[in-house]
Amino acid sequence: DAGVTQSPTHLIKTRGQQVTLRCSPKSGHDTVSWYQQALGQGPQFIFQYYEEEERQRGNFPDRFSGHQFPNYSSELNVNALLLGDSALYLCASSPRGLGATEAFFGQGTRLTVV
Amino acid sequence: KNQVEQSPQSLIILEGKNCTLQCNYTVSPFSNLRWYKQDTGRGPVSLTIMTFSENTKSNGRYTATLDADTKQSSLHITASQLSDSASYICVVSANTGGFKTIFGAGTRLFVKA
Numbered sequence: 001d002a003g004v005t006q007s008p009t010h011l012i013k014t015r016g017q018q019v020t021l022r023c024s025p026k027s028g029h030d031t032v033s034w035y036q037q038a039l040g041q042g043p044q045f046i047f048q049y050y051e052e053e054e055r056q057r058g059n060f061p062d063r064f065s066g067h068q069f070p071n072y073s074s075e076l077n078v079n080a081l082l083l084g085d086s087a088l089y090l091c092a093s094s095p096r097g098l099g100a101t102e103a104f105f106g107q108g109t110r111l112t113v114v
Numbered sequence: 115k116n117q118v119e120q121s122p123q124s125l126i127i128l129e130g131k132n133c134t135l136q137c138n139y140t141v142s143p144f145s146n147l148r149w150y151k152q153d154t155g156r157g158p159v160s161l162t163i164m165t166f167s168e169n170t171k172s173n174g175r176y177t178a179t180l181d182a183d184t185k186q187s188s189l190h191i192t193a194s195q196l197s198d199s200a201s202y203i204c205v206v207s208a209n210t211g212g213f214k215t216i217f218g219a220g221t222r223l224f225v226k227a
Contacts, residue, residue, distance in 0.1 A: 033215075040222075041219055041220075042118075042218050042220050088155065088157070094146055102148075102163060103159070103160075105158045107156055108157050
């Protein structure tokens with residue numbers, strides 16, 4: 001049973017570019033949440049997807065957008081990259097939609113913006 | 115404002131010693147509290163999860179406590195090992211009609227031989 005998988009594991013982009021990160025949830029999970037973790041900080045909630053819709057959103061600008069597919073996998077898109085977007089991006093999946101008490105994290109995608 | 119504060123920010127202990135990490139929260143209405151272990155550059159891994167009615171939960175050498183009245187939790191690590199070196203993150207969820215999860219900044223633990 002595969003856990004949460006994220007791709008790519010590492011990525012280097014230039015300021016102003018756009019990036020797409022991908023996440024496949026754990027088998028049986030239908031909810032995907034995305035987090036940004038700066039070095040030395042705890043993860044910050046970006047948004048959560050359930051039933052292919054954005055259900056909750058953290059304090060992130062519209063440059064951050066996402067999508068969930070019918071197979072529950074998800075993408076995080078970031079436009080007009082800034083140096084400050086450099087971080088570890090974590091995807092977490094959970095079962096039973098909103099209100100689930102357990103979340104499993106992927107290994108993360110390390111994004112570096114130069 | 116919903117917040118989760120952890121202390122200490124970092125901690126160095128000798129292998130074999132015990133240690134306790136603290137988590138204070140103001141998240142409301144409380145749903146559950148989780149402790150995660152995060153190795154550098156990796157995703158967090160769940161250690162324990164506690165709901166309002168639980169005041170202690172163990173997972174091997176890790177024991178978490180919860181005092182919902184004072185809104186405090188602790189994670190006690192017994193007989194530390196070098197592999198315990200990691201960040202330990204306290205995560206509190208609120209059931210606000212939607213579902214809100216607040217992460218602490220973490221405690222960075224270094225276990226030395």
